[in-house]
Amino acid sequence: MANTENARKNANQVGIVMKAKTFGNPIIPCCGAKTRQDKFCKKPPLKGKKRCKLHGGASTGPRTEQGKARVAAAHFKHGKRSKRYVEQRKKIWAELREIERRMKLDGLI
Ligand SMILES: [Zn+2]
Numbered sequence: 001m002a003n004t005e006n007a008r009k010n011a012n013q014v015g016i017v018m019k020a021k022t023f024g025n026p027i028i029p030c031c032g033a034k035t036r037q038d039k040f041c042k043k044p045p046l047k048g049k050k051r052c053k054l055h056g057g058a059s060t061g062p063r064t065e066q067g068k069a070r071v072a073a074a075h076f077k078h079g080k081r082s083k084r085y086v087e088q089r090k091k092i093w094a095e096l097r098e099i100e101r102r103m104k105l106d107g108l109i
Pocket of ligand 1: 031033043051052
């Protein structure tokens, strides 16, 4: 109990919060969003979320198909990791390996 209280007390200091965030080993999870004072938010996140209610923790994300499509489009960069592209490349490489295997069997290479 005392440890939890101490950790909570420490977590209220910005330095501790930043360290915990930097090393990926948070003692007490904090929201950590950047505030207008250029500091990290020290409020605890909502249950099962990473942010407090003031910094987007209450957001449920896009619900409608149109909203989901808009967010997906906003995050789409070049498509080189898209399912379609990855599958296409897999097929091409499998075909090339098969051709190479056949050529080796026939003694061409
Ligand atoms: Zn916050």
